[in-house]
Amino acid sequence: MGKTLFEKVWETHVVKHIPDGPDVLYIDRHLIHEVTSPQAFNGLRKRGLPVFRPEQTLATADHNVPTKDQHLPIKEALSRLQVDALTKNCEEFGINLYGLNHPFQGIVHVIGPELGITQPGMTMVCGDSHTSTHGAFGSIAFGIGTSEVEQVFASQCILQHRPKTMKIEVNGELKPGVYAKDIILYIISKISTSGGTGYFVEYGGSAIQQLSMEGRMTICNMSIEMGARGGIIAPDETTFAYVEGRKFAPKGEEWERKLAYWKTLPSDPDAQFDKELFFHAEDIEPMITYGTNPGMGIKVNDSVPTEDSFEDEGDKRSLSKALSYMGLTPGKPIKGQKIDYVFIGSCTNSRIEDLRLVAEHVKGKKVAPTVAAWVIPGSQQVLKQAQKEGLDKVLQDAGFEFREPGCSACLGMNEDKIPSGKYCISTSNRNFEGRQGPGARTFLASPLSAATAAIVGEVADVREYFPNLNPIQ
Amino acid sequence: MEQFTSFSSQVVPLPNENVDTDQIIPARFLKATTREGFGKNLFRDWRYKSNGEPNTEFVLNQSTYSGKVLVAGKNFGCGSSREHAAWSIYDFGFRVVVSSFFADIFRNNALNNGLLPVQISEDFLQTIFEKVEEDPTLKVHVSLEEEQISIPSLQLSEKFPVNPFNKNCLLKGYDNIDFLVSLQKEINAFEVNRI
Ligand code: SF4
Numbered sequence: 101m102g103k104t105l106f107e108k109v110w111e112t113h114v115v116k117h118i119p120d121g122p123d124v125l126y127i128d129r130h131l132i133h134e135v136t137s138p139q140a141f142n143g144l145r146k147r148g149l150p151v152f153r154p155e156q157t158l159a160t161a162d163h164n165v166p167t168k169d170q171h172l173p174i175k176e177a178l179s180r181l182q183v184d185a186l187t188k189n190c191e192e193f194g195i196n197l198y199g200l201n202h203p204f205q206g207i208v209h210v211i212g213p214e215l216g217i218t219q220p221g222m223t224m225v226c227g228d229s230h231t232s233t234h235g236a237f238g239s240i241a242f243g244i245g246t247s248e249v250e251q252v253f254a255s256q257c258i259l260q261h262r263p264k265t266m267k268i269e270v271n272g273e274l275k276p277g278v279y280a281k282d283i284i285l286y287i288i289s290k291i292s293t294s295g296g297t298g299y300f301v302e303y304g305g306s307a308i309q310q311l312s313m314e315g316r317m318t319i320c321n322m323s324i325e326m327g328a329r330g331g332i333i334a335p336d337e338t339t340f341a342y343v344e345g346r347k348f349a350p351k352g353e354e355w356e357r358k359l360a361y362w363k364t365l366p367s368d369p370d371a372q373f374d375k376e377l378f379f380h381a382e383d384i385e386p387m388i389t390y391g392t393n394p395g396m397g398i399k400v401n402d403s404v405p406t407e408d409s410f411e412d413e414g415d416k417r418s419l420s421k422a423l424s425y426m427g428l429t430p431g432k433p434i435k436g437q438k439i440d441y442v443f444i445g446s447c448t449n450s451r452i453e454d455l456r457l458v459a460e461h462v463k464g465k466k467v468a469p470t471v472a473a474w475v476i477p478g479s480q481q482v483l484k485q486a487q488k489e490g491l492d493k494v495l496q497d498a499g500f501e502f503r504e505p506g507c508s509a510c511l512g513m514n515e516d517k518i519p520s521g522k523y524c525i526s527t528s529n530r531n532f533e534g535r536q537g538p539g540a541r542t543f544l545a546s547p548l549s550a551a552t553a554a555i556v557g558e559v560a561d562v563r564e565y566f567p568n569l570n571p572i573q
Numbered sequence: 574m575e576q577f578t579s580f581s582s583q584v585v586p587l588p589n590e591n592v593d594t595d596q597i598i599p600a601r602f603l604k605a606t607t608r609e610g611f612g613k614n615l616f617r618d619w620r621y622k623s624n625g626e627p628n629t630e631f632v633l634n635q636s637t638y639s640g641k642v643l644v645a646g647k648n649f650g651c652g653s654s655r656e657h658a659a660w661s662i663y664d665f666g667f668r669v670v671v672s673s674f675f676a677d678i679f680r681n682n683a684l685n686n687g688l689l690p691v692q693i694s695e696d697f698l699q700t701i702f703e704k705v706e707e708d709p710t711l712k713v714h715v716s717l718e719e720e721q722i723s724i725p726s727l728q729l730s731e732k733f734p735v736n737p738f739n740k741n742c743l744l745k746g747y748d749n750i751d752f753l754v755s756l757q758k759e760i761n762a763f764e765v766n767r768i
Contacts, residue, residue, distance in 0.1 A: 115763045116756060121738025124756060126763055136655065138606035149754065164604070178604035185606050229654040229678060245656035245682035246608075247749070255753035257760060261736065263677070293591055294648040297677055327651060329677050393591050393651070414590045414646060421589070511600040520623065532595040532652060534618045 102368025104265050105334055106300050109240045109365065113223045115257055122259040128222040128239075130157040130252045131208045132195070134164055134186040135513070136227030140250035141189040153256040154194040158217060161186055161199045162207045164513050167476050167503035170200050179514060193253075206479020206505045209233040209447035213317065214481055216346025220335035220362040225252060230447050230529065231330070232323040236316035237343070238335035238365050240300070243324065263329045264298055264374040267367075269305030272381035276569040277562045279457075280315035281449060281527065281546035283307065284322040285387035287379060289397035296328030299375065302367065303333050307381035313342040314453040315572070321448045322529050325394040334366035386562055389531050389544040390434055391422035396531070398434060400549065400561045406430040425533055426541050427521070435559050437543075438470075439523050442554040443536070444500075445476030446510035446528035449547045452485050454527070458551040459491040461566060467499030468557030474501045474516070476508040500554070512537040525553045574687045576746035577668070579716040581725070583640030584671070585632055586705045592645055593652035594679065598661045611657050612664030633665075637709040644671040644701050650679025659683045669715050671722065673698045684739050685749065691715065691722055697731045700724075717744060 103111075116124040137159070144151065151157060164179040174180035183200065190197040198204040204211055209230055212218040220238035225231060229243035244258065251258050270283060288295075301323055308319065316333050323331030340359060343349045350358045385399040396419075398405070404423065407416045407430065423430060428437070444450070444458060455477060467473045475495050477483040483505055486492050492502045509516040510528040512535070518524040520539025527550050531542035543559065552560045563569060602614040619631050627634045643662065649672040650658060659682040662670065668688060673695040675683075683690045704724065705711050714723045717740060723730030735743075742749065 115760055118738055121736060124753065124759075126760070126767070135603050139608045139656075142607065143750070147750065149750075152757075152760075163600075182604050182606060227654060227656075229652070231654075243654035243678055245654055245659070245678060245685060247656060247682065247685035251750055251753055254750050255756065255760060257753055257756070259749055259753070293651055294674060294676070297648070297674070324678075327648070327676055393593065417588075418590055511595075513600045513603065530593075530595070530652065532593045534599050535595050538599070538618055538623065 101372060102370040104367040104371040104373060105238060105302055105365055106240065106265050106332055107371070109221055109223065110262060122261045124257050125223060125260045126257055127225050127252050128156065129212070129217055129224045131212055131224065131226035131231070132157060132159045132249065133208050133226070133228065134161050134182045136246050137189065137249055138182065138185045139246045140253055141193065143250040144193070144253055149254050151193045151195060151253045156256060157195050157253070159186060159190050159195050159197040160205055160208050160211055162505070163507045163511065165200055165506040166514050167506050167508050167516055170504045176515065203480050206481065207447045207450065207507055209321065210451060210478030210482065213237065213313070214346070214479060216343055216349035219343055219349065219358070220339060221365055225258060229324040230321050232328070233317050233321040233447055235320040235323065235330050235332040236313060237339055238332060238362065240330065240332065242330040263300045266296060266299040266301045266328070266375040266377070267373040268301055268303050268377045268379070270303070270307040270379045270381050271305040272307055274307055274381045274384065274571050276571045277386050277548070277566070278384050279546040279548060279572060280311055280318040282384055282387045284319045285389065285394070285397045285544060286384045288322065288326045288395050289387065290379070291326055291377065293325060293393045293395040294327040296323065296326035299328050301328045301331045302373070303331055308333060309336065311572070312453060313338060314451045317451070318448055322394065325529055335362050386546065386549055388434055388549065388559060389542070390426065390428060391419070392425055392531055392533050394529065394531060394544060396422060397544070400435055400559065401433070403431050403433050404428050435561060437523065437559040439525050439553045439558055440471060441518050441522055441524035442471060442473035442550050443476070443509045443524055443526040443528065444474065444547055444550050445478070445508050447478065448529045449527035450476060450478030450482065452482050454547045455482065455486050455491050456489070458547050459494040461548060462498040462500070462551050462555060463494050465498055465555050467554045470557050471554050473499065473554040474503060474509065476503045477505050479505050509536050511535060512540070518542070525550045525559065574746050574748060577687055577689060577717050577743040579714070579718065580641065580668070581712050581714045582642050583638070583710060583712055584642040584644045584701065584705055585638045585640060586702055587632055587643060587645045588702050590646035591648045591651055594650060594655050594658040595652055597650070597658040598655065603655060603657050608660050609664060611661035612666070615661040615665045641666060641668045642671060642713055642715065643667045643669070644698070644705070647672060647674040647695065649675050651676040654678045654682070656682045656686070659686045659688050663688045671698070671701065684743065687743060687746070689715070689717060689743065691733045693722060693731050693733055700729065
């Protein structure tokens with residue numbers, strides 16, 4: 101019987117199988133950041149252990165960092181302490197750090213791919229659940245806890261139970277105005293935030309295959325929001341073209357050798373998955389969330405659900421709790437809902453392609469006077485590229501604030517918080533209560549939906565505002 | 574890691590479903606560089622009003638409920654990989670979380686910290702919620718050896734699944750890192766043949 105892509109990569113990384121237990125899985129690349137690493141370094145110190153393979157670990161500062169005046173010392177004392185601790189730990193343990201003011205600094209899941217660190221067939225981990233992003237390259241990438249970070253530090257391995265496999269195919273032609281973000285929000289709205297728990301998901305089908313690497317990363321990024329351990333997409337010519345020539349990508353003879361291997365990775369035609377789901381691209385429309393988990397999504401022209409929309413008592417309770425937090429009325433259209441803030445950023449949608457799309461459409465327009473709109477590029481390299489293309493000017497002229505890279509209002513660990521009770525349309529991945537700041541109310545949507553809302557001042561259908569949209573290529 | 578021993582305890586009911594890690598411990602409290610002390614901010618935004626006063630409607634502020642067992646609605650611990658969620662629950666004094674469904678990363682994090690995730694059927698979960706509402710002093714008994722949770726006073730019980738490896742680690746208080754470090758020879762050999 102043939103093997104799935106996931107099985108091929110997993111099996112080549114098992115150092116040892118523990119009967120009735122987890123596998124000892126070898127990790128090719130370990131990414132770390134300031135929030136989930138300090139306790140793991142402390143653990144090593146207590147045991148008197150070194151980092152086993154420091155050259156396979158890479159650090160950056162992203163979760164906590166300010167997005168203004170990054171050349172100045174961090175004002176907030178606790179954030180500064182955490183970022184300083186990362187610098188000290190990396191020096192002590194010999195780990196390469198792309199910290200603040202380094203030309204490669206950025207959100208950990210943006211810099212891995214853009215530097216060519218992320219490659220097909222690899223195993224990658226990071227103390228952050230959106231590590232699933234890197235699966236877009238055909239690698240097994242998943243988020244881990246701090247105890248597991250310490251395992252990888254100490255042994256370059258992790259104890260891990262092998263998840264089940266799921267295939268999700270999206271076939272057909274995407275409609276104009278529908279982006280990768282809409283695809284994944286649509287899938288999660290159908291299978292819920294626990295629909296993927298216990299599984300590693302392989303995405304496929306014609307609508308996925310035609311996505312750019314940026315689009316594929318957006319899809320894999322949100323795998324965790326359906327509970328899945330990770331997401332993975334078969335590497336193809338799009339993948340190879342993206343990786344080739346990047347700083348840490350293989351070169352010359354090594355490139356040829358790796359490329360030949362990568363081409364063997366896609367799932368065999370007779371491979372078996374534990375579960376398979378199929379969706380039609382034509383059914384997907386611009387999406388938006390109305391509630392307090394990413395599964396609470398609807399088409400932008402739909403109304404906020406009512407209790408009658410659900411059969412399960414638990415779902416009814418969750419709905420009423422969510423709507424009271426969000427201050428929304430059941431049964432009312434979501435379109436036209438007033439917006440106070442717009443956040444375009446995060447490891448889901450802060451790459452150059454996202455910024456280009458937004459800039460192209462807001463050019464010559466103005467952000468509504470009642471709205472504060474922020475664009476936070478995912479990395480220093482994205483920022484530089486945006487400046488080179490003049491996107492920063494276009495965005496600023498339209499009334500967007502163009503800031504410096506970091507996680508920012510995705511989780512509000514720095515000063516970029518949405519005030520209590522205010523509505524924010526956000527290109528990030530989580531709309532949990534308080535995620536963007538205590539009491540903040542989040543609508544998740546695509547970058548173009550967010551940009552359109554910024555201009556109109558309310559939730560809007562991108563297709564009505566931009567009637568000449570082309571389907572994504 | 575501390576050894577896990579069987580015990581009886583009252584329970585703290587939290588019937589909410591999809592309790593995510595941002596509710597368990599909001600991101601703004603993740604700035605410490607040690608593992609201890611997160612318990613005081615457990616469920617921070619549910620536990621305290623925006624003016625900092627305790628919210629008396631929240632279960633952790635009601636003296637009727639206490640104990641080492643947190644019982645929560647399905648899909649507990651979804652969201653981020655922050656181990657701070659498991660630390661804060663443990664630091665607060667819980668040793669067991671009962672639910673009908675756990676998110677994967679939370680389950681791993683809990684097991685790595687001696688916090689036992691007990692997954693039971695939705696029916697048994699609802700029974701516990703009902704019975705605790707009738708009698709807040711109700712006690713459950715959790716036995717890891719027998720892989721069983723019971724309500725002795727009502728003669729109700731249910732088995733829960735736990736991987737034999739994890740079970741052994743918890744019972745003996747084994748340390749995964751010592752184990753992995755002991756495999757260095759095998760890891761070195763593996764690296765030689767790596768693609
Ligand atoms: S941008 Fe948000 S989701 Fe992504 S790594 Fe940062 S905090 Fe996590």
